[in-house]
Every structure is written in C-alpha cells, then in structure tokens.
Amino acid sequence: MNTTSFALRHIGPDQQEQKEMLNTIGVDSLDQLIFETLPDGIKLEKPLELDEAMSEQEYLVHIHNLSKKNKVYKTYIGLGYHPTILPAVIQRNILENPGWYTAYTPYQAEIAQGRLEALLNFQTMIADLTGMELANASLLDESTAAAEAMSLLFAVRDRAQKKAGVNKFFVSEDILPQTLSLLKTRAIPIGIELVVAKENEFDFSTEFFGAILQYPGKYGQVTDIKTFIEKANANNIKVAVAADILSLVKLEAPGKFGADVVVGTTQRFGIPMGYGGPHAAYFATKEAYKREIPGRIIGVTKDVDGNRALRMALQTREQHIKRDRATSNICTAQVLLAVMAGMYGVYHGPKGLEFIANRVHSAAALLSNALKQLGFEQINTAFFDTLQIKTNAKKVRKIAKEKKVNFFYPDENTVTISINETTTVRDLNYLILVFSEIANKEAFTIDDIPQTSAIPENLQRQTEFLTETVFNKYHSETELMRYIKKLERKDLSLNHSMISLGSCTMKLNAAAEMLPLSIFKWANVHPFVPAKQAKGYLTVLKELEDQLTEITGFAATSLQPNSGAQGEFAGLMVIKAYHESRGDHHRNICLIPASAHGTNPASAVMAGMKVVVTKSTEKGNIDVDDLREKAELHKDNLSCLMVTYPSTHGVYESAIKEITQIIHDNGGQVYMDGANMNAQVGLTNPGQIGADVCHLNLHKTFAIPHGGGGPGVGPICVAKQLVPFLPGNPVVKTGGDQAITAISAAPYGSALVCLISYGYIKMLGAKGVTDATKIAILNANYMKQRLEGHFDTLYSGEIGRAAHEMIVDCRPFKAHGIEVTDIAKRLMDYGFHAPTVSFPVAGTLMIEPTESESKEELDRFCDAMISIRKEIDAASKDEPNNVLRNAPHTLEMLTADTWNLPYSREKAAYPLAFVADNKFWPSVRRVDDAYGDRNLICTCAPIEEYMEA
Template sequence: MGLDIHYQEEFQNRHIAPNEADTEAMLSVIGVDSIEQLIDETLPENIKLKKPLNLPAAKSETEYLTALKQTSLLNKVFKSFIGQGYYDTVTPGVILRNVFENPGWYTQYTPYQAEIAQGRLQALLNFQTMVIDLTGMEIANASLLDEATAAAEGMFMQYSLRKNMAAKKYFVSISVFPQTIDVLKTRANPYGIELVIGDHQNFQLTEEFFGAIVQYPAGNGELFDYADFAAKLHGLNIKLTVAADILALTLLTPPGEWGADIVVGNTQRFGVPMGFGGPHAAYFATKAEYKRNIPGRIIGVTVDSANNYALRMALQTREQHIRRDKATSNICTAQALLAIMASFYAAYHGPKGLKKIALRTHGLAISLAETLNKLGFKQLNTAYFDTIRFDLGDLVQPIHAACLDNEINLSYQGSLVAISFDETSTFADVKTLAKIFARVKAVAADDVSVVDDVETVVPENLKRITKYLQHPIFNSYHSEHEMLRYIKSLEAKDLSLCQSMIPLGSCTMKLNATAEMIPITWSHFGKIHPFAPADQVLGYYSVFNELNKWLSEITGFAAMSFQPNSGAQGEYTGLMVIRAYHQDRGEAHRNVALIPASAHGTNPASAAMAEMKIVVVKSLGNGNIDVDDLKAKAVQYKDNLACLMVTYPSTHGVFEESIVEICDTIHKNGGQVYMDGANMNAQVGLTSPANIGADVCHLNLHKTFCIPHGGGGPGMGPIGVAAHLVPFLPGHTVVDIAHEKSISAVSSAPWGSASILIISHAYIAMMGSKGLTDATKYAILNANYIKARLEKYYPVLYSGANGRCAHEMILDCRSFKAFGIEVTDIAKRLMDYGFHAPTVSFPVSGTLMVEPTESEPKHEMDRFCDAMISIKHEVLAVENGSFNKLDNPLKNAPHTAAVITANDWNHEYTRQVAAFPLKYVAERKFWPSVGRVNDSHGDRSLICACPPLESYLEEIVP
C-alpha cells in the first residue's frame, strides 16, 4: 500500500466537532437517514442555492498562516507620527499574552449573567473608574465603538436633553478631528440637525444651538483654555461635549473641572495596537444626572443573595433590547475586550507610570519643536501636549520625500505638517527628524544640536492638580508577577468557551480558532496607522479585496462595506444607504420601515436613528410573519414605504416558507428589503440574502464568521448590498474610499475594526466552500438534535413546516410560573451545572432560546441536555411538593463554594443536590464567585466606579 504523500489536514475537521459516529447517532435520534434529508426538511426548496459557493480551495492552517505572513509583509511598518487620534503604543507582555491572546478572556459573552462574569465586570468597573478619574466627570460607561461614534452619541444625547425644542443647530469646532466631523454629519442628517463648523474663539452662539463639541487638545495640537467658552454655552443653556485625549488628561486640567457636560475619547493609547483603525475602546463620561440617558453599558456595584459585594450591568432597561424605537441608541456591542486591556494597562502602570509616559511624550515634542526652531522652522502651536505644527511652504515636498526615505510618516495638509509623538517615540527619533529638517536647510548633520533640556509648555491654568487613580487597584500590581496573578484571579471568576458550550440563541458562540487569532498580533498588521499612505498598506488591501469577494459570493451581493464595526451599526448603515438611494431617486419622502413584532430590539432602534417611521407587522401564532398583515401594510404605505427589516431564518429559529413572497411584496410597493444577518450561520452555502430577495444585509462577523465576542465586544457588522446600492456605500473624509454617491462615514476608521477582519478572512480561507456549507449543515443538525432530546421535557415553541428548527430553538418555560418557578431561576440553576444560560426571554418572555453551533461535539450537547432534563425534574419536584416552593435549588441558585462549605446549612435539600446535581459536574466543577445578584439594589443606589474598600461595607451592610 502506497504512502499518501499528498495528505493535508483539513481545518473543517477541527472546526466542526461531531465525528462520523456522533453524526449517525444524532441523525438516529432526530429520525432522519442523512444530513441531506434533514436539510431538505428544514429549508424551503425555493430558496436553496443551485450550485456550490465559488470560493478558493480550502487551505490548511499551516498553508494559510504561511501565505498570510507573506501578505502581511506587503504592509510597510513605518514610524508613525501621524496622530489624529491614533498612536503607537506598547502592549505590556503580561497583558498581551494573558488577555489579548487568551481565550479565557476573548471567548466570553456579554455579561448578562453576572454571577459567572464577575472578573470581567470588575475589569470593566476599573475601566469606568479610570475614565471618571481622568475626565473629572461623575459617571462613565463600559466603552463605545470608537471616538467618532462616541461623539455622535454625545451629540444625540445633547439633542435629546435640549429644553428649547426649536434648537436644531450644533456647533463643531474646526479643530475637531475630521473623521469625527464626518460621522457627526451622518448622524445629524436624518434629524435635520445643522452642523455649524467654526472657530470657538470668535464664534457667536445663539439659542438656536442645543450643543457644541471641542477637541482637547485640539486636532491641530493646540491647547486651548475652553473655560470661558463653556461658561458662555451654559449661559445659553447649551451643553458641551469635549473629545479628550486620555493620555493628555494625566497632565491637563480635566474637562469636568472647567465645564464639560460630556467627555468622549479613545483609550487606544493605553496598550491597544493601532491595527489599521481598530478595534479600540472609546469612552463616554458625563454627569450623574444624565445616568438614564447615557448610551451603552454601565457596570454597577450591588450585592448578592448573601449580601456580599457583587457587580452587574446596571440600568439595563435603558437599552434597545427593552425600549426598541424609544431607546437612547441602538448600541448592542461594546469594545469590552479592548476596554479590559486599557484598564489593565492603567493598573499595571498606575498613576505615576502613566504620568511618566505622558511627560516623556510631551517632552519629546518640545525637544523637537525647540530644535527645529533653532534651525529656522517656526512652530505654530503656542501650547501643546504631543503635537507640533509647521508651515513648510515649498520645503514640504523635500521633507516629505526625506521622511519616506527614512520610513517615517508625518501628517500633511498642503504645506502644513503636524508631528505627533507617542509612547513608542524616542530621543533617537527626535535626532532623526532634526537631521531630516536640517538637511533640507542645508545644515550639516554634525551641526545639529538637539535640545534635551526642556520645560513643559502647558499653561499654568491648564496643568492638572487633581489626583487620579488613587484606588488600590491602580496602585498594587506594578510588578509582572502581581499583574499576572491579578489578571488570572479575575479570569477564574468568568465562564467562557474554555469551560463549556455557551448555547445562546442568536449569538452563535462558535470556535474562535487559534490559527485565526494568531495574525492579529503580528506587527505588520498591529502597528499600522489607519491613515498611512495607500502604498504602505497593500497587505491590508489584499485581505480586504479577498474578503470582499468571498463575502459577496456568500451573500450573493455585489459589494461589501467593512466600515460598520458592530452589527447594530451595520443595521444603521444599511438603512442610511437605503435612505440615500430613495433620496437620489427623488423619493426622499419614503420613510416607513415595516418591522415584524418579533424583531431584535436593535431593528426598531436603528430605524428610529435613521428617522424612519416604524410600522409593526403582526406575527402569527406559529411565530411567522403575518403575510396578510404585511401585504396590507405594504399597500397602505406604498407611497412612503422605505424598507422592510427582516431576520432570516426568523428570530424564532425557523426558515419561513413565505420569505420570497414577502420580499416580492416589498419590492412591488417601492421598498427595499433589509435583512438582519444575525442568523446567517443557518444560511451560508445553502441559501443567501440575495437569493431570498434582500437588497442589503449586515453580517455579524463576531458570530457567523468567527471573530470572538470578547466579553461583549469587539464586533464587526459589514454590510453587503445589491448592485443598485453600491454607489451609496459609506466613504471617508481622510482616506479616499468613496463611491459615486457615498454617504459620509459611520465609523472613525475607513475599514472599521480592520485588524480583526483577518479572523474572518482566515476562517473562510481555511474552510473553503465545502467546509462553510458543512458548518451550516452541522449547525442545523446540532440544533435539531438538542430539539429532539429536549422537546419531551420543554415545549419547543416554533418549528418549520416539517417540524424542524433552523440553527436554534425556543424552549417554553412559561407554565412553570404557576408554581413559582421563573425562567430566570432556570438560567441561574444552569450555573450550578457549569453552563451559561441560553438567551433568556427573547424573543418571547419566559422562554430560553438555544443555539449550539457546529463547533460543539455530541458529548458536550449531551451534558447540556442532561442538565436541562435534570432541571426539569427539579421543577417537577417543586410542582409536586417534593421541594419547598420558596426554598429549593432553583430559587437559591447559583450556589457558591462559600455557601456549600459553610458550617450552617439550613435548606431542605442537600449540599450534594445543590452543588453536584449530576456526576459529570464534580469532574470539572465551575464555581460561580457570587450568589444571585440583586439588580434592583444596584439600580436604587448606583455605584459605577471603584469606591474605597470601606465604602463597599457602608453600601452593602444593611
């Protein structure tokens, strides 16, 4: 027998968990002979693709990483002095390896189940504390997507809070970063907000304005004293947003001390690689009186069932999940992982270390400014932090050329040149730049005397005197060993995919393969500035072009935009593209969005942000869209119909048979079809949005295409569009990516969170057409296997025409309420079995929505099913009186190690039942670190920063 010298390991066998024997066993339980039969019984015939996806042959992990390494080398890693909101930084090795590269941190889900997310919640509370301290504000959230969208959220919050409802003007300082102004334009447009761009020093404000925004330090580097400007604004009842540099705030008077109402910015400088634009955690801080208006997530302090200190996400009723079109924003994804990195960076360096980094950065800027001044170059900024400017006139071209020869990028605008220093800048860089400028002046390099004895140029009235980061957390972990142990102590409190499956409906918590993750830490991807010249980023362009082609093939669309850096932002972008399309056709009056009653909360919230009128379409008893109601409303609103927003498979986990008819109905009445891509994991390779009839669809790359959830972010939500919508895809004011009729930018960076696109590129390249299609089939197989095992114990609410679900199903727990058991009790009890709960009470209150994904093996799904069946027996024990209705394992869940090992045990059930209800639990027990958290206590007494330890006791002891 010959040896197979052509053998190559297939990545899909690593990604798709069930083996051949497991597959046969699962098919038998479901009651079908093959996966093909199951798929035929699940998908309507009229939406199936007629041919396989046209994608390159799958690469092995080794082949892909070897090829990508060569692609990465097409990027030129020049020394960046571009600034403009993006700066090179040093990620401490202990944070790089133990957080950024650690699946114990990047595979967690959003901390909705607080009891098994205490480590992450603490790290995010640290982030909020850091932001509150540095900005001088009273409350902060646990990160937004980027600085520009944070500024846009600030503008909308100001707009919502205005007392003069006729005020529609918004002042924007001419020194705000251009990418921020671009995003403000996009957000302002639907509401008819007029952006007035000017110089704050001489602009005459009136009561027609509801808000203003300035940059601190200004985008050109100048340090302005905005105190008088803020006072004038407040005299006219106008609120002020300040976009502030987080590192500069270690030296400068915090905006909260001179009149800011809102402070926004980016924490990228705190140890997060530039990554060609992201992902980076933005911050948002404001006054406590606006706590119910602040967008995004707030982490708060509360107590658990034993009255001990605990953390949870506070004020959740503000979110779009609950308030839908009345929400303050459509935010669904944060940048949790990056915020966590920034918070650890602050803890590792502490206030003294951060100040030293800032002083060194500031000093290098002064050194170069004074050195070049001696050479005859007049520096334009009188007061500055890290950025100096020159008008070089005719010398700009030779200096530009000389800098490129030395692999240096500066910021150029005509003859104006700006030079921004950062943590990675050195005195050697100052010498190199001085020699380049001297050479142009024909001064010999040996004659250049670099100034190395400098004094700050920050004016006295702008120097920071307020202390910051005084909490022990920021003053205790400065050695690597201490920081390592602190990181690990928090990681141990969190359940991630490292411990068990996370069976969340609509969230697709699948494998994030190591081979997909490795390249994002390569310097040729991580150290690239988003505004670097095009000829220096050909490696990135290669990845974008291939990914654009592949995702267009998968969706059936003509082109993609990678700019939206969350799924909800993708929704908003898609609707803005549809809006621009209608306006271009002279039909700007089309503003009605039809949205099914079962839609995810971001759908109506996004439509409201696009200033669309929302008309709800009824659902039938089986969960499907009421086609008759949809047709009637499409006809009723045909003159003003803008679009339908629809999720497919449906939010109920069903391939609705009428979807093609639904899309046709919308088109016949002048509308466009927006498809929510949350459930794309049930489509890839079997059908596609375009094949069904959609015109635009966002893709949750952090779901279907393997970017990790990161504990609640990063996300990516690129949109694919049909050919007629391509001209309207978003452009960018700094980097020319515009189409013929592009809307303005929706994110700070041209390609959103560019560096993590590599993960999805890797997934598709290593899976190939067959692998991707098989992944979809196994996602459907695994879901139907769980359905078959559990439907005897829990009613499955909805299924397709042949009794099959798509990739997820809804388990009905509402009947248990009759004897006092809520769905929340089941969610908490699952923690005792070592599992994160499925999606709770969405899309139907009192239910659990379960999605296993293709990456889970049969034995793991069996563990989950065994746990759910055991819990059902516990529920029955409550019903028949075997368990006390108030004192039972469900009501008291989760049970901590401290509770189980306490001297006193006053429950009618045993410790064994509480902690080790099934044999497998004892083999690898995951202990929740706190008992059931008290949400209402935390909302009544909101603490969203790290108070002194004695304050915890004051708050917690009754």
C-alpha cells in the same frame, strides 16, 4: 483522519457522531435533514465560489507572507491614532488568552465577576481622568462616541429649547476629520443642524443647544476650553469635549471646567493601531444624564447574602425594552479592548502614566525647539504632543518618504508631527536629521529628554487621579499576571464549556485565526498611511469583501461598520441615499416585524425613519396579510422592510420570497438582519431570498470572538443598485461613487480583527463553510429531539424542524413557582452559561449550539436541562426554598459550617456526575439588580462608601 483539514478541527461532531445524531432525529442523512428544514425555492443551485481550503499551516505561512507587504514606517500622523507599547503581560494573559477573548457579554453576572471588575476599573479610570461623575464600559470608537454625545445633548435639551425647536450644534473646526464626517451622518436624519466654525468666533447664541470641542485640537493646538465652557454654560449651551486620554494626565480634566460629556478613545493605552481598530472608545458624563447614556454601564450591587457583587446596570438591553424609543442603537461595546486599556492603567498606575505623558510632552517640546533652531515655524502656541510646522509640505513629503517616516499634511504649506509613547531619543535625533536635510542645514544631536512644559498654567492638571488601591498595587509583572488570573477564574468562557446562546452564535474562535493579531506588521499600521504601505491589509480586506459578497449573493461589501448595530444603521442610510438619488426624499416608512431584534427599530429611528410594526402569526412567522396591507397602505412613502432570516424565532419562513416581492412591488427595499447568517452560508443567501442589503455579524457567523461583549464587526453587503452609496471616509477614499458620510472613524472599521474572518473562510473553503451551516442545523435539531417531552419548543418549521436555533418554552413552570431566570441560574451549578433568556419571547430560553460543539458536549447540556426539569417537577410554589430558587450555589455556601437547606450539599454543587470532573464555581450568589439601580455606584469606590450607600 485528515490531520491537515481545518474543517475537521472546527466542526464538533465526527462522522460516527453525526450518524448517531441523525438516527436520534429520525432521518437517514444530513441531506434529508437539510431538505426537510429549508423551504423550497430558496436553496442555492450551485456551490459557493471560494478558494480551495487551506490547512492551518498553509494559512499561517500565507498570512505571515502577506504581512510583509505592510510597511511599518515610523509614524507621527496622529489624528486619534498613535503607536503604543502593549505590555507583554497584558498581550499574553488577555489578548491571547481564550479565557478572556471567548467570554460572552456579562448578562449572567454571577459567572462574569472577573470581567465586570476589569470593566469597573476601566470606568473608574475614565471618570478620574475626565473629571466626570459617570463613565460607561466603552463604545465603538471616538467618532461614534462623539456622535452619541451629540445625540445625548439633543435628547436632554430643556423644555423651552424643545418647544422652540432649538436644533443647532456647534462643532469646532479643530475636530478630527473622521469625527466631523460621522457627526454629519448622524445629525441629518434626526434633524440636527451642524455649524462648523472656529471656537473663538462662536457667538453662544440661543439657537444652539450644544457644542463639541477637540482637546487638544486635531493639529495639536490646546485651546482655552475653560473659558469656552463657562460662556456656554452661562448661555444654556451644553458642551461635549473629545479629549485625548493621555493628554488628560497633563491637562486639567474637562469635567472640572463644567463639561457635560467627555469622549475619546483609549487606543493609546497600549492598544495596537491595527489599521484603525478595534479600540475601546470612552464616554463619560454627569450622573444627571444616567438614563440617556448609550451602551453599557457596570454597577456595584450585592448578592442575596449581602456580599458585594457587580452587574450591568441601567441600559442593559435598552433597545429590546424601548425599541423605537431607545436613545441609541448601540448594544455592544469594545469589552476586550476596554479590559486591556483598563489593565494598562492598573499596570502603570498614576505615577507610570505621569512618566509616559511627561516623556511624550517633553519630547514634543524638545522637538519643537530643535525645529525652531533649524529655521522652521512651529505655530502651536500650546500643545501636548503634536506640532504644526509651516513649510513646503511637498518637499517634506518627498524626503520623509525616502527616510521612511510618516507625517500628516493638512495642506501644501503645513506638516503635523505627533509624538507618541514609543518615541525615543534616537527617534528624535532621526527627525532632526530629516528636517536638517529639508532645511539644508547641518544636523545636531540630543542626548536625553529633559522634562519641560508647553501647557498654559490655567490648563495644567491639578486634580489627583487613580487614587484607588487597584491602580497602586499591581506594578510588577508577577503581581499583574496573578491579578488577571484571579479575575479570569471568576468568568465562564468557551474554554470551559459550551455557551448555547440563541442569536449570538458562540462558536470556536480557532487559535490559527487569532494568532495573526499579534504579528507586528498587522498590529502596527496607522489607518491613514499611504496605500502603498498597507498592501497586505488592502489585499486581505479586498478578498474578505469579495468572499462576503459571494456568500451573500450580492454585488459589493463595505467592512466599515464596526458592530452589528452600526451595520443596521449603515444599511438603512444606504437605502435612504438610494431613494433620495431618485428624488424619493419622502420615503421614510420602515416596516419591522414584531419579532425583530430590538436594535432594528432603534436603528430605523436613528436613520430618520418612522417605524410601522407588522404582526406575527401564532406560529411566530410574519403575518403576510398584515404585511401586504401595511405595505400597500404606505406604498407612496415606503422605504424598506427590516427582516431577520431565518426568523428571530429560529424558523425558515417559507413565505420569505413572497414577503420581499411585496416590498419591491410597493417601491421599498429589503434590509435583511444578518444575525442568523450561520443558518444560511452555503445553503441559501440574502440575494436568493430577494433582499437588497444585509449586515453580517462577523463576531457570530464568521468566528470573531465575542471578547466578553466586543469587539464586533458588522459589514454590509448590497445589491447592485446600492453599491454607489457605500460609506466613505474623509481621509482615505473608500465606498461608492456617491458614498454616504462615515459610519465609523476608520476607513475599514476594525480592520485588525477582520483577519480572523478572512482566515475562517480561507481555511474552511466553500465546502467547509457549507458543512458548518449543515452541522449547526444538525446540532440544533438533535438537541430539540433530545429535549422533546421535557421542554416544549415554541416554534418550528412546517415539517417540525428547527433552523440553527430554537426557543424552549419555560412559562408553564410558573405553576411550580419557577421562572426562566431560575433555570438560567441553576445551569451555572451544572457548569453552563444559560442560553438567551426571555428573547425574543418573555419566559423562554433561546438555544443555539453552533457547529463547533461535539455530541458529547451537546449531551452534557441536554442531560443538565433534563435533570433541571426533574428538579422543576419536584418544586412547589408553596415552598420557595428549593435548589432552583437558591441557585447558583457558591463554594462559600458549600463549605460553610452550617447547612440549613432542605437538600444536600452534593445535590446543590454536583447534581450530575460529570460536573465534579470540571467544576466551575460562581463567585457570588444571585445578584440584586434593583438594589444596584437604586444605589448607582459605577467606580471602584472604597468598600466603606459602598456600604454607606
């Protein structure tokens, strides 16, 4: 055994297990299985050209040496990103803990109560600080949240405004530059006209449906948003406010002034800058708009015993239900980062946050006075943490560079300085020293930071916040550590058992891939520093782009989209820009197969396209005749086809090259959804099948952990003709020569977690990533064979093989009174997370084992499924009181004095011998979703308030 081979550690089945599995399937070799699985004509003719695989030790030395190329100067750039202090107790027990970072999205609430509680804390914190009634469980970044706010306000226009076609949206000149760029990206396709101007010059005309303000402004000025919002409300104009979360400890909550939506980022609540992400954005609004909120909301409900329970409410998987009528394509969140930010609020509590905010603000005020003493003009009349200095910016830049200090330079006569949580008395004295040299005056020193205020009295915070017990209890490290552990024990993650979710690829997130996230020189780089200070990052990101370009068979890659859904939108916007560059502004028809991911039609509508659905055959493939007919019918206006490969039904469609040719023959481009790329890497690729652009889910195929529902990264890879249109950024140049405006706030999206995928490819190399694909296919087909005779597989390839995933049909069990949900809940009693339920076909389970699960674990899961099948056979429609309908079974049930069920406690809790060895107890019984939606409670309300509801 080669102990230096990362591939041997990543791939689950060893050589002997692979032989046994191939024997079960009935093939002589792995190559024969691959030959029988992939259609002719799509296989790669030569191996991938990637660097030779590194060992874990070699990689960690390599990535540490690269980190030294990043220069971490004292940074006062601001613009939505600030140095922070991540409490070590949160770093060690959440960020670096697989119990938190390997968990899946909490669709199965009974085994996700810990994460759900942490997210409820986050929502409560946001609702309190913003003064709004309702907050979601996070969005991707501040700029995306602002764009979602604009879309929500557009959607909730009153009848008269809609009838009159009111479509103007006012944007304050004080908005962050990256947010303005993203608002432009999102406004044009859906017919919103942006008007950018000074707040005090806005006329509140009836041509406007909404407005957005920055609070404080991008260069630090705090404006009178109270008066603005009052005037807007009087003129039926709804207002969104993009607010600095820490400033809201000192500034009155926008909700108290009548704001309709408040958005921002929680990055400065202990989350490292990471060259731009990932960071949890927040989105808070009025309860009246609850049906329009993008993303996820965590709500309070009860289980079948009446006990308090939590679950995702309202918008859960909205895109798969509403499809092209969805209000947003956002189906992910930044859960891991939201959990960390929420815990920052729990750890510090209201008094701790007040101390931090007071210190930041007082330090800024002290520096303002010191600079005035040195003869500088500070033009912000009211501010929280950012000063705007009128001076010779060129001279300041030169001296600041020598002194290793970063400021921001809006123009040649202005410098801005943003103070942050890490700023000390020593730092302030160093800044005074720097500016005394600029002013050619003698420096002076300060000894402490006396509390002071530069905030107008009418904007100072009066409202209490974080009064709930959870924010006033866990302030010692011992207490917080135990609270985090208490929540962790309620969640089933990959550190307990396999999570075989079809389309979601819950593979190993190797420790060696994760460790660099905590290295200081990776974590603490501002996304807008000069390129010379980010050489380590730029080396890694360029090489990752090249790796992904090679793997996809395309010409270039953009890492900017920070989720799969953003990648879809970005890919479509690049196609749109390409058509428009050729004068084809009318090409707006997007063909989408009926089996496609729900985000596909939602993304197409957001990109300003009209969706035309194409049929599927009985075998689940694209109906080529129907596709051809619709492509030819719409050939004059055809923009693109959105296709998933292998298909969402887990099959390599043999007609894929014919399909892509039909689209090209009719003037369209082919967008390939990369959700199933784990079945392509090294064997085929999007370029080979004839696609023009694809997005990749780095949190699936390329090993970024799901983090309980985020972070994700969704880069796009494009063919040669689309390269000029890759997305740009208004502060740091990225993208093509004719770049579309921003897709995400940061130039390279969630750059920090891109290190994980870089490491994954570096340590596996060309052979390793290809073997990973082969074993993913082997594991799926082995499970398919083992379950044969017990469960029917809905679709398979022409020789009866599955791709890397399969759909198991559970609809026949309705005859026994058993639904697919009952099977999902019963799997919890066996210690497993359910596969994907009722997608893409209602009443089915979509199973994807991934390459990193061993034969032993696959067998345990198959044994559980076969045992459940026997339980189904024993069930009767006339007797609903059975082990499946009552699942999951909690420890409280099993240890109760009474047991009136018609089966034993042992059968309920330990249905197979292996379960007893490592028992996972669901913390609540089956949750009541309908009750929770009827009684929507999305904050840490006192139990009395909950019971009254």
